[in-house]
Amino acid sequence: MSGGAPVDFYFEFSSPYGYIASQLVDEVSGRIGREMRWRPFLLGPIFKATGQAPLVDIPLKGDYSRRDFERSARYHGVKLAMPPKFPVGTVAAVRAFYWVHDLDAAQARRLAKSLYAAYFVHGRDIGAPEVVVEIAGSEGIDTAALQAALADAVVKERVKGEVDQAMARGVFGSPYFVVDGEPFWGCDRIPMLEEWVARGGW
């Protein structure tokens, strides 16, 4: 990685477009010479605060989206099978991520990839805390310590702070990128983001 400030990569674990983006960002990072800072957040509280509904619950747009999830994955060469339970609440997943992150950022990224694969490839219910703990265990993470962390007030506050900060920055969807203060929403904005970095804006 050379060059400027990292790119903030915001994503929701229950978001198919966030998952697709997670499969693309390593290459994006290489092309633009910027580190990607993975920042899972929760869309639920942001939707509540802004009066939005989950994509698939919106008439017409919901049908379009269901069709587009798998079409977009195939377009990008990403393996995706829509999970039987969708969407799910991902607060346990996000808490696990930040707890691991504050000990070992690289391991948190590996955990994020495993959680996404469990959900969007293997159809597991990552909304269930015990599934999150099991997946973390298979990544070599201390499951007893994680289990305690999921109920820890400090970890809860850590996640709340992340979500509040995301909302304060204007994040309203997943994926959402911020580079040099410039926001880009959606997988389909990645080409524009890359050109923005290459040209230093326009």
Added chain:
Amino acid sequence: MSGGAPVDFYFEFSSPYGYIASQLVDEVSGRIGREMRWRPFLLGPIFKATGQAPLVDIPLKGDYSRRDFERSARYHGVKLAMPPKFPVGTVAAVRAFYWVHDLDAAQARRLAKSLYAAYFVHGRDIGAPEVVVEIAGSEGIDTAALQAALADAVVKERVKGEVDQAMARGVFGSPYFVVDGEPFWGCDRIPMLEEWVARGGW
């Protein structure tokens, strides 16, 4: 134009992304060898029916969009100056389009381009019927006949039918393309649409 069925190009005259698309579709049409069928519609009744709000009225998303309109235009090399009055109701513009269209489809397309330029380049209020009539006049259209057409029950029904049909097809945003039954929403889906046609889907 060679090849298969035309692409339906749905757009709302008050939509910046629809305007940007209108500046791109001629080249898209050439590249994919398909005719573009211009189909203005009204987002208002569709938003009402599906419980959606105009983009710029949605918290966070509205701010993002305002920033993104001009950024996207510059990205695509399209001249855009956000009009002082935005959004506006475009029922007169859509009625004018279809009335002209049923007499001369090529002229209707020229009128659509003039209306878009009047609004998104020159900041004129194309929500006002007299402005629509004046612009049509400068395109050589019979303004007295158009004025009568704007109040004609048959023309009103024609437009209502178009909007109903768009909604029945699932159109919920602008621009929206349908090619060989496959829907694509947004300017940023044009590359995917082109690949879809080239590969015959995937």
